Amino acid sequence: MAGATESIKEKTLMSIPEFFRGKNIFVTGVTGFMGKVLLEKLLRSCPDIGLCYVLVRPKKGVQPMDRIKHILHCKLFEKVKREQPGVEGKVVPVCGDILEPHFGMSSEDQHRVCEDTSIVFHSAATVKFDEELKLSVQMNVIGVRHLSILCRKMAKLQSLVHVSTAYANCDREHVAEQVYDPPLDPHKLIDAIEWMDTETIGALTTKLIGSRPNTYTYTKAMAEALLVEEAKDLPVAIVRPSIVGASWEEPVPGWVDNLNGPTGLLVAIGKGLLRSMLGNFHATADLIPVDIATNAMIAAAWYTGVEKPSTTLVYNCTTGQMNRFTWGQMERLSHKFFIKNPCNTVARVPNPRFTLSSIKKAFSVTLDHLLPAYLMDxxxxxxxxxxMFVRIQDRIWKAVATLEFFTTRQWNFRNDNIFMLLSKLSTEDKKTFPFDPRIIDWPNYMENYCLGAKKFVLKEEMSELPAARVALQRLQRMQTLLKVVGVVLAWRLLVKRVPVFSSLWNLLLGWVQFIFHKLPNLARSS
Known part of the structure; x- marks a missing residue:
């Protein structure tokens, strides 16, 4: 009888668009990559949603309203604006900063947001791996404290979704969907950050982060622990995406707007500026398309508000255990698709290689990167x-160094809560908000990703592609010619200086003469 009751309850759960109907939401981090995709998806797939309050800080003299207008003007929002004219009116910019108490909002904005908001998405954070620890703690940890204080004032709050990272616990090989005990009490860390100067904190950073590779993963782990403690009586869900990449399908396949993470690698590969880096060819590259991740965030908010779980649920939004993709596949597919659809201007023919040998990498960096860069300069x-080429190489290798911890290792992420969440969705919601990584066709995804990097990041027109292909073919022929000339010159140098090679060269010439002069005579005589 209990099983039948549960079955009926599952069948009668309201749909995701119904849950969001008429509800006002509050979003931080909307100017970031995931924040933009999240906002667009909510506006388009939940057309009856209420107001979307978005926290935006003034930047370089540009007011929040102007920043939002600029965001809504980009290609990402073309589809929703076409389908729902005037949808921009639902987006309400709120001037503020996560570094400040109450997010630095005015008393009027704070009152309005707290009175109206039912659902909160917190994705604001510094995503720089090499950020100074002080600023990283202020944004990623203290920002969460400000969030929990603000959310306690929201009488209508039904869901608070905090965006973390699957690599918050990258010091563990196996990562379950749970919040682990932090390496240090977050309150003690906050206290230390508030009185220590930047220089002292910098000196202690390596000791504090321990086996984690950077301040980003360290502070994200701290933020999770602090949130569970300080918001334990609030309806909280934590979503942990892995390596977020371009969109899979929505609203535009391959959409991406920044050079962070894998996009920076792909652009450097496509331009021929990155040809070798440390990485395990056979290890999992746990790439998650941004639209898959944001769909999971929306579903987590829905489930938290409808089912009201008694504990904070954590969702590892990853692909490695459900639809494995390796660094070797990225190497081969990026090469294939940048040869098929090359960038307009390339320094070298795209030819990426992952290696676990530090010696091989150092040799390649010297001969294949730095030497050509100095020659071109x-x-x-x-x-x-x-x-400019030496300067570009320096910037590339600084960025690559921050990623090599992840390209040389792999993790096992549990996905029990993701599977549970998938099972709760109706057939229609599964179509509208797909977040099952098993639907991803990796070759198709990587082709769109490479094209997206060309179109949306490098701003290259597809009409210029035929000319780019001709230019690449010319470069390939030139590279082949240079290799042949190099081999011949090297051989001739060896022939002159090393007797053994001289003997081999004479033997080879003797055989060539025999083939061209003797064999025809033998053929005529026979």
Whole structure:
């Protein structure tokens, strides 16, 4: 009887669009990559949603309203604006900053947001891996404290979704969907950050983060622990995406707007600027498309509000255990699709390689990256132009160094709560808000990702693709010719200096003469 009752209850759960109907939401981090995709999806797939309050801080003299207008003007929002004219009116910018108490909102904005809001999505954070610990703690940890204080004032609050990262616990090989005990009491860390100067904190950073590779993963783990403690009586869900990449399908396949993470790698590969880095060819590259991750966030908010779980549920939004993709596949597919659809201007023919050998990498960096960069800069100086290739290589290798911890290792992420959440969705909601990683076709995804990097990040027109292909073919022929000339010159140098090679060269010439002069005579005589 109990089983039948539960079955009926599952069948009668309201749909996700019904849950969001008429409800006002509050979103932080809307100017970031995931925040934009989340906002667009909510507006388009929950057309009866109420107001969307979005926290935006003034930036370089640009007011929040102008920043939001700029965001809504990008290609990402073209579809929803076409389907729902005037939808921009639902987006209400709120001036504030997560570094400040109450997010720095005015008393009027704070009152309005707290009175009206039913659902909160907190995705604001610094995602720089090498951020100074003080600022990282202020944004990622103290920001969560400000969030929990603010949410306690929201009488209508039904869901609070906090966006973390699957790598918050990257010091563990196996990561369950739970909040682990932090390496240090978050309150003690906050106290220390508030009185220590930046120089002292910098000196202690390596000791504090321990076996974690950077301040980002460390502070994200701290933020989870603090949130569970300080918001334990609030309706909280934690969503942990892995490596967030371009969109899979919605609203535009391959949409991406920044050079963070894998996008930066792909652009450097496509431009021929990155040809070798440390990485395990056979290890899992736990890439998650941004629209898959945001759909999971929306579903988590729905489930938290409808089912009201008694504990804070954590969702590992990852692909490795459900639809495995490896760094080797990324290497091969990025090469394939950047040869098929090359960038407009490339320094070298795209040819990425992952290796676990530090010696091989160092050799490749010297001969395949730095030496060509110095030669190209020398050429630019000769023609009176400003050198740039060595500077570009320095920037690339600093960025690559922050990623090599993840490209040389792999993790086992449990996905029990993700499977549970999938089982709760209706057939229609599964179609509208798909977040099952098993639907991803990786070759198709990577082709769209490479094209997306060209179109949306590098701002290259697809009409220029035929000319780019011709230019790449010319570069390939030139590279082949240079290799042949190099081999011949190296061989001739060896022939002159090493007797053994000289003997081999004479033997080879003797065989060639025999083939071209003797064999025809033998054939005629026979």
């Amino acid at each position: 020398a050429y630019l100086r000769l023609v009176g132009r400003r050198p």
